[in-house]
Amino acid sequence: MQTIIGAIGRRTLHLSNRFATLLTFAYQILRTIVFPPKKGMFLVRRITLEQVYFTAVQTLPIIILFAILIGSMIILQFSKFSGQSPLGNIIALILIRDLGPTLTALLIILRSATAVTVEISYMKVFNEMDALEMSGLDPLWVICVPRLVGITSAILSLFIVFDIAAIVGGYGVVWLVTYTNLGDNFFQIANNISAADIVVGIIKAILFGITITVICLYHGFKTKQHITQIPVAASKASVQCLGACLIVSATISALFYL
Amino acid sequence: MKLVELTEYSFDSKKTGQPFQPFYFSMTPGDVVSISADSADDALNFLMSLATLIRPLQGDYRYKGSMLDFSNYRNLLDIKKNIGFITSHSALISNLTVRENLLLMNAYFTNSFSGQLDLRTQELCKLFSLQEKLELRPAALTAHEYRFAVTIRELAKIPEMLLMEYPEKYIGIATLETLNTVFSDMLGENVCFVFLSEYRHFIETFSKRKLVISKGTLQEINEGSEGPGVGGSEGG
Numbered sequence: 001m002q003t004i005i006g007a008i009g010r011r012t013l014h015l016s017n018r019f020a021t022l023l024t025f026a027y028q029i030l031r032t033i034v035f036p037p038k039k040g041m042f043l044v045r046r047i048t049l050e051q052v053y054f055t056a057v058q059t060l061p062i063i064i065l066f067a068i069l070i071g072s073m074i075i076l077q078f079s080k081f082s083g084q085s086p087l088g089n090i091i092a093l094i095l096i097r098d099l100g101p102t103l104t105a106l107l108i109i110l111r112s113a114t115a116v117t118v119e120i121s122y123m124k125v126f127n128e129m130d131a132l133e134m135s136g137l138d139p140l141w142v143i144c145v146p147r148l149v150g151i152t153s154a155i156l157s158l159f160i161v162f163d164i165a166a167i168v169g170g171y172g173v174v175w176l177v178t179y180t181n182l183g184d185n186f187f188q189i190a191n192n193i194s195a196a197d198i199v200v201g202i203i204k205a206i207l208f209g210i211t212i213t214v215i216c217l218y219h220g221f222k223t224k225q226h227i228t229q230i231p232v233a234a235s236k237a238s239v240q241c242l243g244a245c246l247i248v249s250a251t252i253s254a255l256f257y258l
Numbered sequence: 259m260k261l262v263e264l265t266e267y268s269f270d271s272k273k274t275g276q277p278f279q280p281f282y283f284s285m286t287p288g289d290v291v292s293i294s295a296d297s298a299d300d301a302l303n304f305l306m307s308l309a310t311l312i313r314p315l316q317g318d319y320r321y322k323g324s325m326l327d328f329s330n331y332r333n334l335l336d337i338k339k340n341i342g343f344i345t346s347h348s349a350l351i352s353n354l355t356v357r358e359n360l361l362l363m364n365a366y367f368t369n370s371f372s373g374q375l376d377l378r379t380q381e382l383c384k385l386f387s388l389q390e391k392l393e394l395r396p397a398a399l400t401a402h403e404y405r406f407a408v409t410i411r412e413l414a415k416i417p418e419m420l421l422m423e424y425p426e427k428y429i430g431i432a433t434l435e436t437l438n439t440v441f442s443d444m445l446g447e448n449v450c451f452v453f454l455s456e457y458r459h460f461i462e463t464f465s466k467r468k469l470v471i472s473k474g475t476l477q478e479i480n481e482g483s484e485g486p487g488v489g490g491s492e493g494g
Contacts, residue, residue, distance in 0.1 A: 039366055039367055039369065040366040040367075040369070041369055042365060042366075042369040042370055042371060043362075043365055043366050043371075046371075119353070122352070123351075123352075126349050126352070127347050127348065127349040128349045128350075128351050128352065130311055130347065130348075130349070131348060131349045131350065131351060132351070133311075133331065133334070133335060133338050134309065134311075134338045134339070134341065134343050134348075134412075135338075135339060135362060135363040135366070135411075135415075136335045136336065136338055136339025136363060136366070136367070137335070137362070137363070137366050138332060138335060142366070
């Protein structure tokens with residue numbers, strides 16, 4: 001019995017320690033954004049733009065395609081029940097509040113977050129972080145800040161694109177390929193979206209961006225001197241990002257809607 | 259004034275995990291120290307500790323008389339940028355071209371990127387025949403060219419202290435001979451130079467003091483040197 005309690009205690013301490021480290025790491029990055037060093041602004045801007053390009057611009061075609069497919073599926077399925085429950089209400093509930101930010105985050109985790117973990121791990125294993133420091137460059141400033149700003153703004157903009165594409169594209173697809181009578185459902189959606197839905201979506205997108213970037217960077221920096229640890233770090237980071245995003249999503253939804 | 263002064267200094271060897279015996283080591287500007295070691299790992303660790311890349315277990319590190327604070331890596335960045343570090347641990351940033359790697363430090367500190375190498379860097383590129391490779395990523399370079407690019411970057415810094423691991427192997431004996439003028443010029447500018455080497459000619463040409471690292475202990479072989487010193491505890 002003592003062994004079991006001991007094991008649970010050790011595990012709890014280990015998890016608390018890791019959580020505290022993550023929070024401290026996040027605090028350090030956010031603090032660097034608020035109180036930026038005087039040097040290196042040019043480089044940071046350039047790397048941030050590159051990150052936005054990789055994460056947002058290159059993901060656009062994929063996210064629009066996903067959004068149209070998911071939007072048309074939802075509209076098609078729920079239009080059958082439009083007699084009992086207003087379609088606009090359901091779409092606002094599902095797409096804008098939850099599915100939009102969560103699926104956008106999922107896509108970013110799959111596409112960019114794992115790439116960031118691999119990139120940072122690689123830089124760590126092959127001493128590139130030391131090379132940056134030996135040139136007097138602050139890794140937190142030139143590596144972490146651009147990725148945090150880039151990924152967070154990418155999620156925020158992609159979430160808006162996802163919602164618009166899912167609703168407009170979804171309607172378009174259903175109208176084009178089926179004979180389903182959609183009536184005035186399109187206007188129902190507009191009527192049912194409240195300011196709180198949009199605010200919640202934005203808050204979720206920002207928190208997802210911070211959560212995903214911090215977890216990925218943390219795992220990247222934690223990688224020691226073995227190349228075999230890189231895939232392990234990437235896999236751990238992606239699973240933890242997804243778990244953390246779902247917890248954040250559920251917490252925000254509970255805070256706003258319960 | 260001493261450029262570096264390490265007192266009762268000790269650190270963990272990264273590979274073996276064995277702590278280095280506490281030692282005293284100091285250098286004045288223009289000092290040239292050659293190292294020979296029974297373990298290349300220990301010697302590299304010593305160079306890394308001079309480069310402030312390894313946190314000490316105990317002791318003080320003074321740079322130009324100021325005590326270094328290892329509690330935050332940011333405190334060390336200003337020191338690191340004045341140290342040329344040419345070892346097997348050195349690397350180029352893989353997602354930048356060679357030109358961008360060479361201009362990275364300049365872009366960071368001047369907040370601009372002209373894409374134009376300064377005269378000194380251009381001369382070094384010419385010396386290492388790397389002018390044609392400047393637009394390539396490090397992965398496209400041969401192992402030799404990669405090490406040349408690292409060497410150019412570190413020499414172009416105009417460091418106050420240059421640390422080098424086996425220059426004869428790192429850049430090759432033939433190239434090393436052509437670099438003699440560069441090293442002589444640097445030493446004329448009072449750069450401290452610490453190198454690990456087995457190449458007798460290079461040692462005899464440049465070395466003013468000789469250190470031996472054996473089983474985690476640092477010792478100076480005194481050949482009538484008037485160098486500031488090394489020892490188990492603070493000495494002169």
